[in-house]
Amino acid sequence: MTDGKAKFPELSASPAPEASGLSRRSFLGHAIAGGVAAGTSYLGLTKDLYAQAGGPIYIGNHCELTGGFSSWGYWHDKAAKAAVKLVNDGGGIAGRKVELLTEDTESNPAVGSRKLRALIERGGANFVVGSVHSGVMLASIPVATELKTIYFSAGEATEATGSKGTRYSFRTGTDTYGLAAAGAPWAFANLGKTWTIISPDYAWGHSHYQEHKAVIEKLGGKVHPPIFVPLDAKDLVPYLAKIQQDTEVLFSVFFGAQSVAFYTQAKSMGLEKTMRMYSICGTMEAIAPADLQGAGEGVYLVENFPRMLKFKDDEFHKKHNEVMEIDDVDAREKTSTKVMAKSHAWQSWENVFALKEAIEKSGWKTKKDDLLVIEALEGLEMANSLGHPQGAKLLRKEDHSGIIDCYISRVIDNKFEVQKKVTREELGKAMPPRVDLSKMPA
Amino acid sequence: MDIVIALTINGLIWGLIVALIALGLSIIFGLLDIINVAHGDFFMVGTVLGLVIAGTTGFWIALVLVPLLGFCLGLVIERLVIRPAISSASLTIVITFGLSMILQEAVRATLGPQPRRMAAPVEGTIHLFGIDYDVYRLFAALFAALAIAGFFLFLSRTTLGTWIRAVRHDRETATALGIPVTLVCAFTFALGTALALLGGVIAAPITTVDFRAGIDILPVCFMAVVIGGLGNLKGTVAAAVLLAVMEGVVSAFADPTMARISSLVVMSFVLLARPHGLFAGATR
Known part of the structure; x- marks a missing residue:
């Protein structure tokens, strides 16, 4: 925990029974008594937490401060903290102060699910704004469901609001299903009809392949067999060499360092001269095209939130940039060289405000009222505002997915120039719900 | 067929870069019996220093300066971190693991x-058996090959190189003969570190500069060291090139992931059939 009150006393080491002179019988007696005392004190603590209907509301901040996703996690953490400060400055939620409890998932699914349990069971988080790492997210949803705690995730694997979604899992941003629905038809019409998809060999890449293949083939296009790259591959030439010559659109899905390696090596092989490079926002998230030294030039990608202010030029976007301390062109932090993970980190900001709206609408007081918050979130309409600077959106009742405006941009002179805005109405029509989580038991 | 030849050549080129890094790991293990878990992070530091120095003074200066800085860094680490723990092999694993985390977090911070x-200092492509191939990779392979050749010449033709070989062969006898063993150990560790940093600056224009860059390269280097024979320097170079070529060729026919699996299968087979490495018994 890095924020909030210090609730957890350090575990003290007990001497071995032999060392302290206890007999086996008295040791067992003490152990049982200790267990009963610990159990009842835990129950007492829990009861105390949930009985304080007028005390602070604890929101868990489950994010990637270290590990492979730390360049994104930094911004999710900053956005969540900024949102909580704004909420508290405005009087809190239903008059109650909000405290943020932060846990680092280390970009590791096993660690992430364990830390989520700690956030809820030991930290007493009432709600959680969660991970952007798809693996962590998918490992955490069962934990949140088991502990009956509302969990907002920001990862893109469609399963979180699909086959592995539950009544407790929500996502205000897009998933692979949404990104394919938003961008693939435009890319098919404008960039080319024969596609090759290259991606890392794990759930996120496979999910993008399946969703995009379905859209392109439905439109009458051709998709070559996918090229899945091991996550630890540094030399990508063996994989790039397998791209077929008749490819018109090379759809790539990478993140972080492998994304930079992909653009560097694809450029050095001159691939952009013979095919159009198309991708999604995650590929250049937290990366400035200028830092790629020309390797990202000409790439098309789908953004969730335009990196440049001028493509959503309103007071809320401007204020958001100001609070996040980023410039209005590259989204670079004014006090460092870091570039904001702008297409994803807004979710950590907006999810706090979505919770505020749902809690106040439902009259939530204690954990026993959680179902009321879930019902308030299902179908929640959020207006373009400082709480929702990405824009107006719907948290769809059936699949708990955010239906948002998306932007298809192109890197021109190291800037993300929007080529087309896909409205939330268009997106909603293009991606009908495939599950109905609202009918699942809470 | 063209693609097979192209990927074989690419494997040879990438293998030479990996060999340069693995060589540092191998010489440190061969002399000091240290399994240096931080070796990948030395490579990462090389990419970072390469980026910073090349950004201010140019690539060619960085190519010379970074290994020299690496040598100095190696001397400091050997004195402050390695030497106090040298008596316990298990402790050196823990201590180099800690060093790895410190280096990563220092760069992240x-x-x-x-x-x-x-x-890259040299840009452009040449048409190579059906693919447009990055010219810089040819330069990178040339630098790596020259560095490897220079390293073996140093070992065989200089007094210090002879001392290193003597200490590797029999530490007690070397001590009895008046060879400054402690100094040789410090020099060897620094040399291994310098090789990793040199590998970093050569590989940086091909891969990526980031604080986790060493994590992925370390297993590949370990595989080369294990297959080549622990501490067997020429075996390490041969194994690194062999692995990279094999991955390239296999990926021309099969799923790329299968190519990676094939490397692991080869390593498992070598561990079972020749526990001392594929090139055990070869001249060290």
Whole structure:
């Protein structure tokens, strides 16, 4: 925990029974008594937490401060903290102060699910704004469901609001299903009809392949067999060499360092001269095209939130940039060289405000009222505002997915120039719900 | 067939770069019996220093300066971190693991967590058996080959090189003959570190500069060291090149992931059939 009150006393080491002179019988007696005392004190603590209907509301901040996703996690953490400060400055939620409890998932699914349990069971988080790492997210949803705690995730694997979604899992941003629905038809019409998809060999890449293949083939296009790259591959030439010559659109899905390696090596092989490079926002998230030294030039990608202010030029976007301390062109932090993970980190900001709206609408007081918050979130309409600077959106009742405006941009002179805005109405029509989580038991 | 030849050549080129890094790991293990878990992070530091120095003074200066800085860094680490723990092999694993985390977090705290690209000093492509091939890779392979050749010449033709070989062969006898063993150990560790940093600056324009860059390269280097024979320097170079060529050729026919699996299968087979490495018994 890095924020909030210090609730957890350090575990003290007990001497071995032999060392302290206890007999086996008295040791067992003490152990049982200790267990009963610990159990009842835990129950007492829990009861105390949930009985304080007028005390602070604890929101868990489950994010990637270290590990492979730390360049994104930094911004999710900053956005969540900024949102909580704004909420508290405005009087809190239903008059109650909000405290943020932060846990680092280390970009590791096993660690992430364990830390989520700690956030809820030991930290007493009432709600959680969660991970952007798809693996962590998918490992955490069962934990949140088991502990009956509302969990907002920001990862893109469609399963979180699909086959592995539950009544407790929500996502205000897009998933692979949404990104394919938003961008693939435009890319098919404008960039080319024969596609090759290259991606890392794990759930996120496979999910993008399946969703995009379905859209392109439905439109009458051709998709070559996918090229899945091991996550630890540094030399990508063996994989790039397998791209077929008749490819018109090379759809790539990478993140972080492998994304930079992909653009560097694809450029050095001159691939952009013979095919159009198309991708999604995650590929250049937290990366400035200028830092790629020309390797990202000409790439098309789908953004969730335009990196440049001028493509959503309103007071809320401007204020958001100001609070996040980023410039209005590259989204670079004014006090460092870091570039904001702008297409994803807004979710950590907006999810706090979505919770505020749902809690106040439902009259939530204690954990026993959680179902009321879930019902308030299902179908929640959020207006373009400082709480929702990405824009107006719907948290769809059936699949708990955010239906948002998306932007298809192109890197021109190291800037993300929007080529087309896909409205939330268009997106909603293009991606009908495939599950109905609202009918699942809470 | 063209693609097979192209990927074989690419494997040879990439293998030479990996061999340079693995060589540092192998010489440190061969002399000091240290399994240096931080070796990948030395490579990472090489990419970072390469980016910073090349950004201010140019790539060619960085190519000379970075290994020299690596040598100095190696001397400091050997004195402050390795030497106090040298008596216990298990402790050196723990201590180099800690060193690895310190190096990563130090770079993350200063450079930031975002990955970066380092521009190559030579740009352009040549048509190579059906693919457009990056010219810089040919230069990178040439630098790596020259560095490897220079390293073996140093070992066989200089007094210090002879001392290193003597200490590797029999430490007690070397001590009895008046060879300054402690100094040789420090020099060897620094040399291994310098090789990793040199590998970093050569590889940086091909791969990425980021604080986790060493994590992925370390297993490949370990595989080369294990297959080549622990501490067997020429075996390490041969194994690194062999692995990279094999991965390239296999990926021309099969799923790329199968190519990676094939490397692991080869390593398992070598461990079972020749526990001392594929080139055990070869001249060290």
